[in-house]
Amino acid sequence: MWDVDSSDEEYSHMEVEEEEWAGWDYEVEEEISLSEAEEREGDTHQQDVRKAWKLLMDRIPEESHQTDTQVQGRSTPSRAPRLTVRSQATSPSTHTNSRASPHSSKAGSLRPSASMRSLSVPAFSYAKMICLFLTIFANVFQTGWTGVNERSFIAVKPDGVQRRLVGEIIQRFEKKGFRLVGMKLVQASEDLLREHYWDLRDKPFFKRLVHYMSSGPIVAMVWQGLDVVKMSRKMLGETNPADSLPGTIRGDYCVEMGRNVIHGSDSVESAQREISLWFSQDELQCWEDSSAHWIYE
Numbered sequence: 001m002w003d004v005d006s007s008d009e010e011y012s013h014m015e016v017e018e019e020e021w022a023g024w025d026y027e028v029e030e031e032i033s034l035s036e037a038e039e040r041e042g043d044t045h046q047q048d049v050r051k052a053w054k055l056l057m058d059r060i061p062e063e064s065h066q067t068d069t070q071v072q073g074r075s076t077p078s079r080a081p082r083l084t085v086r087s088q089a090t091s092p093s094t095h096t097n098s099r100a101s102p103h104s105s106k107a108g109s110l111r112p113s114a115s116m117r118s119l120s121v122p123a124f125s126y127a128k129m130i131c132l133f134l135t136i137f138a139n140v141f142q143t144g145w146t147g148v149n150e151r152s153f154i155a156v157k158p159d160g161v162q163r164r165l166v167g168e169i170i171q172r173f174e175k176k177g178f179r180l181v182g183m184k185l186v187q188a189s190e191d192l193l194r195e196h197y198w199d200l201r202d203k204p205f206f207k208r209l210v211h212y213m214s215s216g217p218i219v220a221m222v223w224q225g226l227d228v229v230k231m232s233r234k235m236l237g238e239t240n241p242a243d244s245l246p247g248t249i250r251g252d253y254c255v256e257m258g259r260n261v262i263h264g265s266d267s268v269e270s271a272q273r274e275i276s277l278w279f280s281q282d283e284l285q286c287w288e289d290s291s292a293h294w295i296y297e
Contacts, residue, residue, distance in 0.1 A: 152228045153265045153274035158216030160261040165253055166219050173223055177295040182222035182284040190214050220278045229271055232264045
């Protein structure tokens with residue numbers, strides 16, 4: 001004999017579950033269409049943010065953002081990562097709670113399921129995830145380090161350090177209105193210097209240059225400010241001190257080209273490369289200059 005009440009109840013549960021999954025699929029389709037509309041409309045900046053976030057998701061260990069397919073078998077591999085996370089948060093709890101009570105499905109969908117709670121980010125840690133995202137974000141928006149946030153690599157060479165000119169050079173940059181965000185005294189290795197001067201490797205003076213730069217300590221600095229790369233090159237003067245105007249660093253303190261006291265990045269791209277070569281991210285300080293409103297409009 002068929003248990004009519006039991007089968008009807010089971011059938012009603014199946015209808016509720018089917019309706020809920022159909023509603024979820026409708027939300028997914030609607031979300032996809034909205035996403036496609038946003039991408040068609042444009043704003044390159046937002047697309048770059050999405051790319052940066054996708055790169056971050058690809059770097060996170062698989063176990064930290066996999067779905068609970070093994071538990072419920074509802075998620076499909078073809079869904080996009082963003083939608084997979086949504087299904088992970090919605091489908092299992094809806095499926096579980098619809099069996100218990102049709103009225104509890106909405107409330108249950110707001111709470112993570114047991115399978116979700118069992119998924120944990122391993123030793124990768126959320127702090128490392130944030131640092132990774134910031135690194136990717138900085139790489140994607142490298143060309144955005146312009147304006148008042150532009151940075152340049154400045155190095156007082158061994159002859160400048162030996163002649164006690166470090167303080168004078170720092171004073172000139174500070175008086176100009178630039179902000180010091182990184183500085184250290186280093187004895188550079190020949191390997192580091194070869195990489196730094198890689199574009200000069202075919203020049204006849206390359207070996208002498210590397211030997212000279214490794215002969216004593218160097219004060220490596222990172223300065224930040226509006227058009228700091230272009231302006232600092234003017235402050236330094238010409239490579240040959242004889243061609244440098246009075247008032248420039250080389251025009252005031254140098255005689256020979258082989259002892260020209262200071263190095264400065266010649267382009268924004270070179271500055272980015274040199275800064276990453278000489279400094280790690282934790283050696284660069286982001287701080288608020290209280291006098292900035294007296295320097296910039």
